[in-house]
Structures are given as C-alpha cells and as structure tokens.
Amino acid sequence: MTDLRACVGEGRASDEPLELALYARDAGVAVGRADAVCFPGSGAEIAAAVRVARRHGRPFVARGSGTGLAGGSTPLGDPVVIVTTQMNRVLEVDAQTCVAWVEPGVLNLDLSREVAPLGLHYAPDPSSQQACTIGGNVGTNAGGPHCLSEGVTSAHILAVDVVLPDGTEARLGSLAPDAPGYDLRGCFVGSEGTMGIATRIAVRLTPDPPCVATILCAFDSVEAAAATVSGVIAAGVLPAALEMMDARITQAVEDFVGAGYPRDAQAVLLVEVDGLEGGVATQVDAISSVARTNGATLVRVAADDAERALLWKGRKSAFGAIARIAPDYYLHDAVVPRTKLVDVLRRVYEIADAHELIVMNVFHAGDGNLHPLLVFDRREPGIWDRVYAAGTEILDACLDAGGVLTGEHGVGIEKRDLMARMFSVDDLDAQARLRDAFDPDGAANPQKVLPSGSRCGELQRVPDGTWI
Amino acid sequence: MSGPLHLDPDTLNACVSCGLCLPHCPTYRVTGREIASPRGRIAAMRAVETGAVPIDTEFRAAMEECVSCRGCEAACPSGVQFGSLMEGTRAALPAPPSRLRRWAEWLGYRVVLPHHRLLLATTWFAWLGQKLRLVPARFGLPRLSARSMFRPLAVPVGGTPDAWLFTGCVMDAWLRDTHRSAARVMAATGTAVSRPPSSAACCGALHLHAGREEEARSLARRVIASMPGDAPVVVDSAGCGLAMKEYGVLLDTPAARAFSARVADFSEWLVRRPLPKMRATGVRVVVQDPCHLRHVQKVHGAVRNVLAPAYELVETADDGLCCGAGGAYSVLQPELSQRILARKLDALRSAAGRVDPIVASANPGCMVQLRGAGIDARHPADLIAEVLDG
Amino acid sequence: MTTPPDTNRALDIAPVGARTHWEVGGPPVAGATEVRAPVGVLAYEPADMTITVGAGTTFDELDRVLAEQGQQCALDPRSRAATVGGILACGLSGPRRLRHGPVRDHVLEVRFETGDGRLVKGGGPTVKNVTGYDLPRLFVGSLGTIGVLHQATLRCRPRPVRSQWFTGVDTARAFRPAARLWDGRREAVLLEGVDVDVEAEGRGLAALAAPPRFPDGPHRGRISVAPGAVRACAAALTRTPSESASAPGEVRWCAELGVGTIHVAADDAAALARARSVAHAHGGWMLREAGGSAADDGYGCALPNAALMRRVKDAFDPAGKLNRGRLPLGAVHA
Numbered sequence A: 001m002t003d004l005r006a007c008v009g010e011g012r013a014s015d016e017p018l019e020l021a022l023y024a025r026d027a028g029v030a031v032g033r034a035d036a037v038c039f040p041g042s043g044a045e046i047a048a049a050v051r052v053a054r055r056h057g058r059p060f061v062a063r064g065s066g067t068g069l070a071g072g073s074t075p076l077g078d079p080v081v082i083v084t085t086q087m088n089r090v091l092e093v094d095a096q097t098c099v100a101w102v103e104p105g106v107l108n109l110d111l112s113r114e115v116a117p118l119g120l121h122y123a124p125d126p127s128s129q130q131a132c133t134i135g136g137n138v139g140t141n142a143g144g145p146h147c148l149s150e151g152v153t154s155a156h157i158l159a160v161d162v163v164l165p166d167g168t169e170a171r172l173g174s175l176a177p178d179a180p181g182y183d184l185r186g187c188f189v190g191s192e193g194t195m196g197i198a199t200r201i202a203v204r205l206t207p208d209p210p211c212v213a214t215i216l217c218a219f220d221s222v223e224a225a226a227a228t229v230s231g232v233i234a235a236g237v238l239p240a241a242l243e244m245m246d247a248r249i250t251q252a253v254e255d256f257v258g259a260g261y262p263r264d265a266q267a268v269l270l271v272e273v274d275g276l277e278g279g280v281a282t283q284v285d286a287i288s289s290v291a292r293t294n295g296a297t298l299v300r301v302a303a304d305d306a307e308r309a310l311l312w313k314g315r316k317s318a319f320g321a322i323a324r325i326a327p328d329y330y331l332h333d334a335v336v337p338r339t340k341l342v343d344v345l346r347r348v349y350e351i352a353d354a355h356e357l358i359v360m361n362v363f364h365a366g367d368g369n370l371h372p373l374l375v376f377d378r379r380e381p382g383i384w385d386r387v388y389a390a391g392t393e394i395l396d397a398c399l400d401a402g403g404v405l406t407g408e409h410g411v412g413i414e415k416r417d418l419m420a421r422m423f424s425v426d427d428l429d430a431q432a433r434l435r436d437a438f439d440p441d442g443a444a445n446p447q448k449v450l451p452s453g454s455r456c457g458e459l460q461r462v463p464d465g466t467w468i
Numbered sequence B: 001m002s003g004p005l006h007l008d009p010d011t012l013n014a015c016v017s018c019g020l021c022l023p024h025c026p027t028y029r030v031t032g033r034e035i036a037s038p039r040g041r042i043a044a045m046r047a048v049e050t051g052a053v054p055i056d057t058e059f060r061a062a063m064e065e066c067v068s069c070r071g072c073e074a075a076c077p078s079g080v081q082f083g084s085l086m087e088g089t090r091a092a093l094p095a096p097p098s099r100l101r102r103w104a105e106w107l108g109y110r111v112v113l114p115h116h117r118l119l120l121a122t123t124w125f126a127w128l129g130q131k132l133r134l135v136p137a138r139f140g141l142p143r144l145s146a147r148s149m150f151r152p153l154a155v156p157v158g159g160t161p162d163a164w165l166f167t168g169c170v171m172d173a174w175l176r177d178t179h180r181s182a183a184r185v186m187a188a189t190g191t192a193v194s195r196p197p198s199s200a201a202c203c204g205a206l207h208l209h210a211g212r213e214e215e216a217r218s219l220a221r222r223v224i225a226s227m228p229g230d231a232p233v234v235v236d237s238a239g240c241g242l243a244m245k246e247y248g249v250l251l252d253t254p255a256a257r258a259f260s261a262r263v264a265d266f267s268e269w270l271v272r273r274p275l276p277k278m279r280a281t282g283v284r285v286v287v288q289d290p291c292h293l294r295h296v297q298k299v300h301g302a303v304r305n306v307l308a309p310a311y312e313l314v315e316t317a318d319d320g321l322c323c324g325a326g327g328a329y330s331v332l333q334p335e336l337s338q339r340i341l342a343r344k345l346d347a348l349r350s351a352a353g354r355v356d357p358i359v360a361s362a363n364p365g366c367m368v369q370l371r372g373a374g375i376d377a378r379h380p381a382d383l384i385a386e387v388l389d390g
Numbered sequence C: 001m002t003t004p005p006d007t008n009r010a011l012d013i014a015p016v017g018a019r020t021h022w023e024v025g026g027p028p029v030a031g032a033t034e035v036r037a038p039v040g041v042l043a044y045e046p047a048d049m050t051i052t053v054g055a056g057t058t059f060d061e062l063d064r065v066l067a068e069q070g071q072q073c074a075l076d077p078r079s080r081a082a083t084v085g086g087i088l089a090c091g092l093s094g095p096r097r098l099r100h101g102p103v104r105d106h107v108l109e110v111r112f113e114t115g116d117g118r119l120v121k122g123g124g125p126t127v128k129n130v131t132g133y134d135l136p137r138l139f140v141g142s143l144g145t146i147g148v149l150h151q152a153t154l155r156c157r158p159r160p161v162r163s164q165w166f167t168g169v170d171t172a173r174a175f176r177p178a179a180r181l182w183d184g185r186r187e188a189v190l191l192e193g194v195d196v197d198v199e200a201e202g203r204g205l206a207a208l209a210a211p212p213r214f215p216d217g218p219h220r221g222r223i224s225v226a227p228g229a230v231r232a233c234a235a236a237l238t239r240t241p242s243e244s245a246s247a248p249g250e251v252r253w254c255a256e257l258g259v260g261t262i263h264v265a266a267d268d269a270a271a272l273a274r275a276r277s278v279a280h281a282h283g284g285w286m287l288r289e290a291g292g293s294a295a296d297d298g299y300g301c302a303l304p305n306a307a308l309m310r311r312v313k314d315a316f317d318p319a320g321k322l323n324r325g326r327l328p329l330g331a332v333h334a
Ligand SMILES: Cc1cc2nc3c(=O)[nH]c(=O)nc-3n(C[C@H](O)[C@H](O)[C@H](O)COP(=O)(O)OP(=O)(O)OC[C@H]3O[C@@H](n4cnc5c(N)ncnc54)[C@H](O)[C@@H]3O)c2cc1C
Pocket: A026, A027, A061, A062, A063, A064, A065, A066, A067, A068, A069, A071, A072, A073, A084, A104, A125, A126, A127, A128, A131, A132, A133, A134, A135, A136, A137, A138, A139, A140, A141, A142, A143, A144, A145, A191, A192, A193, A194, A196, A197, A198, A199, A319, A408, A409, A410, A445, B018, B019, B020
C-alpha cells in the first residue's frame, strides 16, 4: 500500500474494506476480491502501479466504468485494481484528419458530445455509451447498433499507448495508416485487459451524415420480421442500424416510455439508413418494399428528429423497461448468421417454453447479434438451474447454426469455460501462447478469457444477484 | 430480511449494478470512485445490511458525501428508489461521534430552521458579519441585502386566496426579492395570492435529507395546516416544492396526499395559466435545472416554456448534473461541493460561449451556490417580473 | 497443404500465392519448401454478406463470384491475380480504404497452420464476434511468418450502383468519398453511391474516363505517414529544380489523401532510398514493395516493439520455419 500510494499519490489508493468491496464486480454476475485499488492520473502512474503490483507478486486488473457484462473487470487472484476514471480528458482533436487522442477514462458519449460541434462523432455506440469508458470499449472491442455499417471498436482505434504487463510502456499502432510489423494494436483491442492497460488512445472520428432516416416496421410474426432482416441484406442494402424487438419487449417499452411502437405487433424492426439524400431515399424504398413483401402491418418513416429520437429512446430503454417488470433477467450475446435468424429464434422460444421460462428478444438483428433475455424471479426455488440450462441450450443452438459465443460483451469470466465449445484444443492453445507473448507470467487480469487447466474454484457457477 | 439500516430488501435489490447512473452522479463525476457513486452507495448499504461490513466512519462518510440530488434516480433504468434508500440510511445512522457536530446540528435543525424569527435574526447577524468581513466568502452565504431583508413581503397572510405562495425559511430570509417577483407575476395573471403565516415557515426538506424524519414530519404537519382549502400551493424553491410534493408519502395520510397534489412549482403553475404579457428581450439566458425540479419533479420543461417568450434560452451539455448546492451540502461538504461547482461553471460557461452568462435557476440553494461563484443567477420569477408589460 | 508437422529446423517453409507481391518484406531464404493453399469458394451466402474462400483463390475469382450477387469485398490489391492468402499476409490496403476500411477490417475468420503444424482457427464466421483474441487481425500483414493460411471468411458489402472518378480542385468537399488521390498535378476523388448522389456530389468536378494509376517502376514502395502530414511529405518527394542531376533520380508518387499512404516508384534504388528519408523526415516510414538496394531490409527503420513481436512470432512458429528471412523479423531472424 505504501508503495502504491507513493506512485499514485496519497488519497488515490485504498485498501479500506468497504471501498474494496465495491470493486468486487462489474455489471456482470461474477464476484471476486480486490487486494487494493488505485486511481492513477497518468500513463506513468499506471506504469508505476503495475510495477508495484508486480514487485509485490500481485496481478493487476484494469477497470473503466465497470459496466462490463462478462466479469471482465472482476478481480480474481487478489489483484490490484487499476481504475482509469480519473484519466478522463480528451487530449487532442484534429477535425481535419478526424482523429482524437483521449485518455482511457473518457466516457464514450462524452467524447461524441465534445466533438459534436465539429460535425463529428465517435461511431461505436454501445447501449451503455453514457456510462462506459473508451478504455473499456477497447478492452471489450465494444459494439453498438450503429456498428452494423461502421464496424465495431477495433475499426475505430488507430493507436493505443499501453502499459504492458511487465510495466513497460509501448505504442501499438500509429496514426500513419500502417505500422511496421504485426498488428499488435489489433491484438490488444478486445483483449479484455489481459495484454496490458491502455493509457492513451487515438480514435477515428466519423463525420455526421447529412441525411438520416429511421423506419419503424411492425409484423404479425417474429419470423416475418426476421425474414425481412435477411431480405433487406439480400436486397443489397446495408443499413446504418437494424434492430429488432419482439412483442413482449415492445409492450414493456411502450408502457415505460411510450415511444409510439404498435402494441399489437408480434415484432418490430427499427431500421436506420444514413448518408447522402439520394442513397437514403433509395434505401428507404428498398427496405419498405422488402418489409411489405414480408407482410409488414406497418411501415413508418419517422417524420422528424423528435420522432427519430423517441423511437431510439424506446430501443435504448428496452433493458430498463424489462428491469421494471421482472426482478431478474439473464442475457446472452450470441451471434448467428443473418440467414439463420428465423430458425434460431424459433429454437430460442421453444427452449424457453420447454423450461417454462419467459424469454424476450431485443437485439442487433442486422448483424445477427441476439440478446435473448430470460426473465425470472430469483426467489423462486430452483429457478436458477432452469435459467442456466435454458441459457446453455440457447447458446448451443446458436453455435449449431454456425454462430459464435459473444458478439460484443466479451468472454471475461462468464463465457470462459464455454470457449471450448467453439474452439479446439489447438485453437485455444494458440490463443494462450499469444497471450503469453504479451504476459508470460499471467499477471494481467488473470483467469479471464481462456479456460485454465486448473480450476481453483474461484468462480461460482450460479452466482447470486444475477443480472447481465 | 432487513439489517441494521432497516431498508426494504426489494428496493435495495432492485439495483442490478449496471452502472448507467454513474455519469449522472455529481460526486462520482468529480472523484471517479465507486464509493462516491450511486451504485457504490447502494452496494455499501447492501454490505452493511448483510453484515459484510460494519457501520464505520468510511460508511458514514460515503453516505454523507451524497448530495441527495437524485440525478441517479432519474437515470436508473431499473427504477431504483435511491432517494428513499438514502433517507432511510441516514435515519438509521447512529448520532455522529463528534459532540460539537451534534450540537451544531441541534442548533440548526431544531432551533433555527423551525423558528423563522430566529432564522431572520441569525441572518441579520450574518449580514453584519459580511459587512464586517467576518464571514469568509467560501462559506457560501449569499450576499445579503439589508434593503431586501428590511422590506416586508407585501403579500397578505392567510385567508382564502386563489393560490398560496409558500415562502419558506431560508428563502424568505435570504432571497425575499424572488418572492416579491413571484407574487407580482402571479398577480399579473389575475390571481389573488396569499402566504402562510411565518410560524409555518420551514418545509422540512433539509431535515429529511439529514435523516431527521420525525422532525420533518412535524414540520410537514405545520405546513399543511397553514394553508387550508384547495387552492394550489405555489412554491418558488424546487427543493421545498419536492419535499412538499412528497408529504403524501412521508405522512401517509389522505390529507397529506391531497395537500401534495396541490403543490406546484412556480413555473409549473404558471405554464398552466395564460402567460402574462412579456417584452421579448433577446437576452441569452442559460437554463440551469435544479436537481429536484428536473430529476424528481420532472417539470423543468415548464421553466423553458415560461421564459421562452422573453429570452433566448441556451442549454448546458451536462444532462442537468448537480451544481453541488444540495441544501446544507455546500456547508457540510465544502470541498466536494466546490469541485462539483467547478464542473457546473464550466458547463454553464461553455454553453454561453465562454462568457459569464445570466443563468436561470429555480432553486434558492442553486442560486446562492452560483452567485457565490460570481454567476448572475436569477430565479425564473425574477426574470419574468423584469419583463412584465405594464 | 500436406506438410507434415516437423520440428526439424532445417525444413524452411514458404507459403506461395500468385507471386504478385513476392518481394514485399522478402524474399525468404532460398531452398524453402513452397506450399500453396487451397483454391475456390468454400461457402458463400449472399444474404449473410460473408464468403469463405480457400486462401489460394485469386482476387479476380473472388470479385467475379461476389459481383454476380451485386456484392464486393474491397481488398483492392494492386494486381487482380493476387491470392486472398497473399493479400491478407501482405496486408496492403487498396485506395478505397478511405471509405471501406483497411484489409484487416474485412477479415472475419482465419484458419491457418502454425509453424509447429497445428491447424488453428481464429475469429468466427459471423459478421460480429469478440470471442477470444483477434487472430484474424494479427494474421493480416504478418507476411506468412506466423502461419500458412488455408482459408478465410471475409465480410462483403453491396456493390455501389455507380462508381465514378472525378478530378477538380475541391475534392475535400465530398461527403466520405471512397478514395482521394493526389499526384502533385491534380486531385482525384472516387464517388460511390446512387446516380443522383454521385452526380450531385460530382457537380463542379470533371469526370475521369479511367481511374488514376499508381506509379510504376523497378523500385517501388509505400510510405505511411499521419494523414495530417501527407501533403507535405508528398510534396517533398518532388525534386526541386535546384537539385543537381547527380542527385538520385526522380520519384514518381501518388498520395492517398485522408489516409496517409503514398505510393512511390523510381528507376533507381537511390531514389527509392531518398523517398524513404523523406518519409522519415515527416514522421513516417516506407515499406519497400519491389526493387531497392541490396542493403534495404524492407523497413528501413527499427521495428517498434521488436521484442514483443519476436515473442509473438515464437508463439506461432517456435522453430522459425515459416518464411525465414521475411519481415517483420526478417533480417534479425535469417
Ligand atoms: C445496460 C448495458 C448495456 C450494454 N450494452 C452494450 C452494447 O450495446 N455493446 C457492448 O459492446 N457492450 C455493452 N455493454 C457492456 C459494457 O458496457 C461494455 O463492455 C463496455 O465496453 C465496458 O466499458 P467499461 O468502461 O465499463 O469497462 P469495464 O467494465 O471496467 O472493463 C471491461 C473490460 O475492459 C478492460 N479494460 C478496462 N479499461 C481498460 C484499459 N484502459 N486498458 C485495457 N483494458 C481495459 C477490463 O479489464 C475489462 O476486462 C452494456 C452494459 C450494460 C450494463
């Protein structure tokens, strides 16, 4: 502690039991234990903190806002938790070349707000964008509705200054379009803090589109909506965002915010296209006609910005709406090929029925990123086993359809032990060796992402207070 | 099952730790620490309730550092009732260890605030202190004007008015001019206005924030009794207005609920009337939403509607983050309060284009806090009274 | 791809595509066993906008198959004969990177054989995926030194209805064009989209009959500088009249505005070396693509994070059999 205080400053490090308890988890389910926590104010202080941790034989865990859903910043192995929230300055903005240098603790939405007067924004927009940090986004390679056309975080990170697990500093990537050698920047983004800590990040900013249209389509069946998703893509249209909500969610959202969604629809699609006027008009026509061909009961283009904002507010409040009607829910994040959406969704409902559970679906349909939510009340005896079993079956169904385990939330601790369902022994071994190249001693965010050979019983399989 | 804080377990468990409230919490924004955040405070309450940690000085500090602005409550998608958790926790906290503090609290909450004359007298002392430069500026006292304090408020007391104007304790003592403006504007809409007798001055909001529920209840009963009938009760302090709107919950009686339903913020009331004629000035005014108006009463839209005919309104880009005033907060937690204020000033200035703006603020606490920083903060009632035609 | 797992250090392996970029970062040591990847489309689901191909498939073939469904994958190699494996290994993005992103952003899943003979899969077949470490991005630009690519799944996009090059003085005005080039004499901009938009955006500009060409010559390279420095760097490549005839020869160049890549070509190695020093003076570097002097190691600068890169290489190719002599660690390794 004394050493830690010496490097980050008095009052910027703590081992008070109460404060440590608050860093035991993120927004996911797993609970760990921090040995100490510190709040560095600069890259040099992060490096110093890492070196102190290493000198004392402790691992370390990077943490942003702790909104991660996979337990990425849950401290395992009695680590020093290094929190970046005090490093929250936008350091430089170059509107000419659309680049900003930011500290890792800058909040995603704060960055977009800061550059808004320049006609720019930061494209990846996770639903948690008001609260999550750019550093955390780099850690999880976060996605969001508008990543359908713009790509997820990795496509927007040009360079990262990092503290490597041995406490040395390095720049990965560059402002120049290519950096010599391997794409270490690409490796680092999405490494969930297991390859070091980002201390300064160069992000690409995106010009605001001159024209935006948001279309609301309603359907009598989930299948029709899902078929429309595939149809839109097959028609050669790549919308900026393409989101889907089923009947239960739609009703919950209407009760909660009154966004103007039809209450009697079995499924609604929220489609956004942007760009130049002509292209937007053409795409609106194409989407409308695909929707109608698939039997849409309503196709409505938002008349103005206010209506657009309201429709999006509805979508972004979906999780909140559910939280208000059900005490607990369990959420997965699998991705399936867009053409398999209809089949997989049918399976998801079947599985939930078989376990006598209610499932709700609100998700990034455009890239096949499902978020099936199993709703329950944890006070019901034995409920967790059913929820867990159903969740596992749903994941299996997604993998069987050629899908992947996680589209944006990351592996963390939550899906670590499921990795073997998607990867062979050799695949995992290769990933483990890559990690070792960065962190031979396993000091950076230990026990995350890759299943370890030895189980130390540190993870509760069925954790308490579940909400993901 | 509830623990030493006697909090409702369902309310406590409604928090799912998503963290979406974090950026809306002023103390988190300036410290970046969980322990100064809504999620952290709830987790700390939970830890105490389950016996994982004791009620120690750490815990007490974490609870006392909360401004009670309830920005988190408005932002929380799960509808966590943070205000009631915090009030419950503070009520359950044992008396503070320091005797000096206990004495000061007794003096403030039990003696001065409920006895309006005493408050006025204290205010005169403070005025004297200011004149003699005995009270340092960092104490956050408003610059007091002897003229305003000396002139009584020309509004009849009691009777059967069309609307009551609630005058309150601190506000009447420190910002009586605003009451004058409010009364003028109300009269301009053809309303007969009365005020309650000054014996029922304090609404009890500060007591409630401090966890002094019993005292708050007795003050509430006094206030309700002082304004009989069913005329609307107009309040030009967002903090008092909220407390009075919550009497129904606090006292849990039909009469209290009926009273709460009559309470309206000044702008909320005004916007429902035909607006008086105003001169368009074209003057830029930055709107600062008092937390209790925006996050809980959710009637901050009305402020814009009543000011729009006369002023060019500008918004800040901080989602209505707190200014750090928080009732007695600026006095009890001066250091945090000042850091929160600094953020607010930044937001106000950048909204106004890097100059010191005129700021509209519907809460005396905020006005005092902002004025203390040299900002020209005015109540919407003052701004409107200035541009009344005729 | 029947190379048996063999830890014998003497057995050097060099993956071969179409040899269109053979000199990039190389060549590898002589006598290496050449291996070739499978050819052909393995899976294509247009409605998913993903395609899986054998790494030996040429870009020409890939583009033809995609075009039939009105789609494209903007890898845009210099030669259409290049194979997907070669394009990914070199990681050299085409000019439409400005709008469509670099090569690395088009790759969803890779399957490659490591130096110790394991078949490894990284990434996933879906358009969005964060399961495990990003091996696809690591593979792109690795010059065949961490694995022999068998197959890759690529992300596709709708082909634009209209695609037209324009030239004019004010190409910066266009909203997110596909590409912007400048060769010192004129600026060209590639507009993509529906007819009305392309016409509206192109107003005031002159349509070009043929796309601009990158400079060619026996000595070629590509400079990477921060986009903010690209004009100054490019301008400095042009010899001033005061420079004597004994100075190195002329450098022909074409700069990608907004990106920071400058394609350079020269008739003598010394001119290419001068281009590199100009790049260094502007905070950038130059990758030799062809020719150059015998002493040119391909980068002409210290490899950043060399120790870390060395460990990454060892993680996949512990015996150092893959493309020995090629970059990134070429000189160090050989
Ligand atoms: C309501 C809700 C909605 C969400 N919606 C989305 C969504 O739409 N899309 C999406 O992708 N995610 C979503 N998330 C998940 C979460 O917000 C993201 O994973 C986000 O990127 C986490 O950011 P954070 O700052 O909270 O990071 P943390 O949770 O603190 O950390 C996340 C991971 O990154 C690592 N990390 C943090 N900082 C650094 C750093 N400086 N350097 C290296 N590693 C670091 C941590 O060790 C950890 O592994 C949602 C979460 C919630 C609660």
